[in-house]
Amino acid sequence: MTQSSIEVPGKFITFEGIDGAGKSTHIGFVAEFLAARGKTVVSSREPGGTPLGEKLRELLLHEKMHLETEALLMFASRREHLARVIEPALARGDWLLSDRFTDASFAYQSGGRGLSREKMEALEHWVHPVLQPDLTLLFDVPLEVARQRLDATRTLDKFEREQADFFEKCRNEYLRRAAQFPERIVVVDSTQSIAAIQVRLAEVLEKLL
Numbered sequence: 001m002t003q004s005s006i007e008v009p010g011k012f013i014t015f016e017g018i019d020g021a022g023k024s025t026h027i028g029f030v031a032e033f034l035a036a037r038g039k040t041v042v043s044s045r046e047p048g049g050t051p052l053g054e055k056l057r058e059l060l061l062h063e064k065m066h067l068e069t070e071a072l073l074m075f076a077s078r079r080e081h082l083a084r085v086i087e088p089a090l091a092r093g094d095w096l097l098s099d100r101f102t103d104a105s106f107a108y109q110s111g112g113r114g115l116s117r118e119k120m121e122a123l124e125h126w127v128h129p130v131l132q133p134d135l136t137l138l139f140d141v142p143l144e145v146a147r148q149r150l151d152a153t154r155t156l157d158k159f160e161r162e163q164a165d166f167f168e169k170c171r172n173e174y175l176r177r178a179a180q181f182p183e184r185i186v187v188v189d190s191t192q193s194i195a196a197i198q199v200r201l202a203e204v205l206e207k208l209l
Helices: 023-035 051-062 067-092 102-112 117-127 143-149 164-180 194-208
Strands: 011-016 041-045 095-099 135-140 185-189
Touching (some): 023 095, 067 102, 067 117, 164 185, 185 194
Parallel strands (some): 011 095, 011 135
């Protein structure tokens, strides 16, 4: 069930992909594309998006912790994000763009880390039992391409430092989710040129408009 099922006027678009897939490159393009068509756009991110969420982000990206603690903190940050940013934006009729949402938790905490899917689903149903994105853009690339794209000049967070098998599991879970929810998740081949990807994004967004 998408958020439109609960009759809010705005639209909710999420951007997903393993680290290095290139999703962040295209968020600005989508925001500009929608703004040019008269939409009020709010861009945010997870974990984070609120003052409390940004504090939790620092812990989540840099501190070692138990797997279940990590998952719970991710959803705690998400609940705050929903209450303070996402739900108010949608109620105003804005278009909310979020760099990651619950699909990322399934990919990283369940696929990559191995937390049971049942526990992830329980958290999802607790934190947002009805609300889902109208559209999820999943930027997909082979692992070796993603690793080459990570910026070697900056300090990598704890997820970015994980080994190859972790990211293969994350990618596989993303693709499983895409197969499970084809009406919501659009897989974008992120090995293409930026121009080709933007043509594809424009086609997808026109349908949503």
